[in-house]
Amino acid sequence: MKENLIRAVLLFTVLAAGLGVSAQSGSQLRFCIRADPKTLNPLLVDDEPSETVRYLTGGVLLRLNRSTQQLEPELATAWRVSRDGRSISFTLRQNVWFSDGTPFSAGDVAFTMERLMDPSLHSPTGDSFRSGEGKVITKVTGKDQITIVFPKPIAGLDTLFDQVAIMSARSPRKEMAVLGPYYLADYKAGSYLLFNRNPNYWKHDSAGRQLPYIDSVRIDIEPNRDIELLRFMRGEIDFINSLDAEDYDRLAAQAPHTAVDAEVSLDAEQMWFNEVPESPLPAYKKAWFASADFRQAISESIHRQDLARVVFRGHAQPAVSWISPANKFWFDAGLAPQTFDRKAALQTLARDGFHLQNGTLRDRDGHAVEFSVITNAGNEYRERMAAMIQQDLADIGIRLNVVTLDFPSLIARITRTFDYEACLLGFVNNDLDPDSQMSVWLSSGENHAWNPAQKVPATAWEARIDALMRTQALTLDRNRRKQAVDQVQEIVRQQEPMIYLVNQDAMAAVSARLRNVHVVVLRPQVYWNIDQLAIGNRGAR
Amino acid sequence: MLIVLVLGGFLGATLVRLAPGYGIDEEELDTRLSEQSVQALRQSHATEENLPRFYFGYLSKLLHGDLGVSQSLHRPVRQLLAERFPETLKSVGLGLALAWLAGLSLAIASVMSRLWIIDLATGLLASILLCVPAAVLALLFVIAQAPGRLVIGLIVFPKIFYYARNLLAASASLPHVVTARAKGLGGWRVLLWHILPVAGPQLLALAGVSISLAFAAAIPVEVLCDIPGIGQLAWQAALGRDLGLLVILTMLVTLVTLVANSGAELVAQPLRSGDA
Incomplete structure (x- = not known):
């Protein structure tokens, strides 16, 4: 009797183990990327699809x-x-x-x-x-x-x-010989990339089992977000790494357990004025944009809560600084958020001689305050944000014209011709360390958006930012670096060369069959622990 | 034909080169890049500033069989074409087969039956398909999980149907055909011996045009239905302002159109002479 019982337990254990193995063996993870990787060379990675390949293989x-x-x-x-x-x-x-x-x-x-x-x-x-x-x-x-x-x-x-x-250094296969969890087995341009499990991957789990758990990863190249969502809902792919607010809500309504909002991300949406002295703008407009009071007033008159609530359906929060609150160490938690206050905005403008006349804001010389904001065409969120800002500014007598341009044309204007008045754009942030933003904050930087590549700092506060950014770059003590970066955040908050609008949430869609998933705000949000992910019906996420 | 080919490529290159924002990479906004790297990125397009010089330099390479490297996809153009052209040929072939089978059959049914209900039903079907944008048809197929290649057939079908029906109807109203019918000749004999031989040369010309139509339809269909063919490549090249790739694709499409039309003309010529 006892023997039979032991045999039965053993049989059950073997069967259960077998089932577990069969759930893993031949398992394939499927997801989509928007475009072909521009390079398979890990040293030249500059775009998200190539970064995906590097993350899986490197x-x-x-x-x-x-x-x-x-x-x-x-x-x-x-x-x-x-x-x-x-x-x-x-x-x-x-x-x-x-x-x-x-x-x-x-x-x-x-x-x-x-x-x-x-x-x-x-x-x-x-x-x-x-x-x-x-x-x-x-x-x-x-x-x-x-x-x-x-x-x-x-x-x-x-x-x-x-x-x-x-x-x-020695492999004849060059960059195809990898040390990451997967290696690239097949690639059909415009269609898919197939990765197989690296048989020599060094990492093992706590039970001594070699990682990764999933045998292969198939990435389909799918530029259309709607089709990607459709495929996820049909169960053809296992996750969507980055979901927009509209798709998140659609998914949350139909399959709530698959939609994940990991809270505020590192990315920010911002607006800035053209402060390039050589730009082809009239002198009076250059004077407006160079005035800290003018920028401050514009910032005060934008209702960020509404932008987050209406445009991003509540999946965003008003931005305070160039560092997102998602960046746990570097964000300056002491910064006061910008308050929406039309009255205060008009008072700030009055300090510079602006005044309301028959509902139109005019400067000291009587010029009606009117300017245009450029943004990239096809980005619905930016187009909607621009429309809402247009309404906010109309309430203080400013006429804002919204111009959408294709991305290369927009880059040409903000980096070469400087033929624009204001720009609304979002910068993708992958690095936590503010040192990666040196080219944005140094006045000599190519990405110092409002007035790039200055020979000498145009203003005292830009000179101060230069000094602080250089100090943090040369200081090894992390806390002392933080103090310098905090000061930069405070100067930017006061001077508002960049008017930070919102930080969007990081949202993803994850199939219930995927295990060990923990969606985070840093890229790659879903598969950052790719070697730990598993596919199977047992166990909860 | 060669002049038209070169001219087609040159016009394509000119249009792309003159588009605002040409020669600008999004990578320029990468905050990690040093000033030298940004300058190097900008310099990489400097050779394309003089369009005639770029174009003739490009042509001389082309004559030596070097199609260059795609700037946006960073892969040899020859390799991209070799991978994708068979996919498009499959899509276009299937689409044309469907379009001709349905278009010609329904046109014959409409003309030969002489029943108003068939005429109305076939006309209505073709009109609906003519009105629905290609992208909408493609999306419907994606949602229905139907093979996207068939969409090309549905896009080309109404054009073939209308042209074929009009040609057949015109042939069917010729005096000798009316006389043949009046003398009690069977429907199939009238069609095969009296109507089709008259409409044949024009139908062949239509075949040439339909190939161009199918190639044009392949662009939205391949993009939306995720078919990795030439159409999808053309779309990506246009979005990425990939001048070199666009010139090759323009020349390829021009070549296909020219070959199709010339081929149709060549076959139709003896038929016309025979009629005369």
Whole structure:
């Protein structure tokens, strides 16, 4: 009797294990990206589809945990940044092989860094490491020891390695030999990418089982968001990494358990005025836009709560700073949110000699206040935001004209011809460290949107921002850097060269059959822990 | 034919080159890029500023079999065409087969039956399909999970139907056909011996035109139905302002149109001579 019972328990266990295995074996994860990856070279990644490929295939020394926002060891088991912030030493994991069986060593790290820092490559990832003139030196001090020395100190140096996928120095397969959880098995341009499980992936779960759990990943190239949603609802794909507010609400109404709102993201929507002295605008308009009071008044008269509530259906919150509250460490929590106050706006404008005349706001010289805002055509949210801002400004006697342009034309105006008055745009933020925003905040930066590439700072407050940004870039103490960045946030809040409007939520759709999913606000929101994801009917998310 | 081909490509290149915002990459706004990298990105389009120089340099490469590399997809154009052209040929072939089968059959039924109800029903069907935009038809097929390639057939069908019906009706009203009918000749014999031979040359010309129509229809259909063919490639190239790729695609479509029309003309010529 006892024997039979043990046999039955054993049989049940084997069957259950078998079922578990069968749920995993041959499992395939499916999702969509909007376009073909522009490159399969991990060093040249600059677009989201290519970033997806790099994230699935690339093995990195350190990985930023998208949930805790802390760095974690991957191919490096330990690391140390030097006191002067110019060098970083890694101790590498041993007994690791690339997907094609080539062994991984410090020589591969040196090879990758040398390729990455080649000035003729113009790698965006490599440019993040470029703090000054000079050569990057790699010192291999052992099979598993390497030190990389940079010509100048780099703020947040270790975090930058999250983006550096290590390439093999010896493999004939070049960038196709990878250290990440998957390798690219098939690619049909315009149609799909197929990734198979890397048989040599080094990571194991707590039970000693080799990761990743899912055997293959198929990514379909689907530019149409509606079709992507339709396919998700039919169960043809397992998740949608980034959902807009309208689709989120549609999905939440039909299948509430699949729609996930991970709260406010890193991305911000903002508006700025053209302050380029050489722009082809009339002098009186240049004077308006250069006035901090004018910008402040415009900011005060925009009802951000309404933008979040109406345009983003409540899936956004009024923006306070150029750093989103989702950026846990760097956001200045002490900043007061901009209040919507028409009366205060008119009083601020009066300080500059603006006055209302028959419902029209006029400047000191009698010019009616009227300007246009450009935004990219086809972005419904921006078009709706512009329409609402138009209404808000009409209430204080300002006439706003909304002009939508295709993206290249818009870029031509804001970077080359400067033939625009105001611009409404959103910047995608992938990096937590504010050092990645140097080209936006330094007055000499190409992305200093309101008045780019200045030879000397045009205003005292821009000079102050320059000094603070340089200080944070040269300081290694994280808390002292934070103090400098907080001051920049406060100056930007007072001067409003960029009028921050809203921070949209990070939203996703996730199938119930996907397990171990924890949607976060950092990209890639759903599959940041791709090697831990599993497919099966058992277990809850 | 070669002159038309070169002219077609040149016009395509000119239109794209003169579009506002040409030669500008979104990557310029990447905050990580250094000033040198931004400048390098801008310089990468400098060679295309002089359109005639770009175009003739491009043509000389083309004559050596080098189709260049797509700027937006970062892959050799030759490889992209080799992967995608068979897909479009499949879509266009299937669509044309469907369009001709349905269009010609219904046109014959309408003309030969001489029943107002059939004439009305077929005309109504063709009118509805003519009115519905290609993109809407494609979306309906996506929702219904039907094969997207068939949409090309539905787009081309009404045009074939109307032209074919008018041609057949005109042939059927010729005096010798009316006389044949009056003498009691069977419907099929009248059609095969008296109507189709007269309408044949024009129907062949229509066949040439229908190939161009099908290729044009392939663009929205492939984009919406997610078919990785030439149409989808053309759309992506246009959105990415990929001048090199667009020129090749323009020339390819021009070539297909010319070959189709010339082929139809070549076949129709002896028929016309025979009639005379």
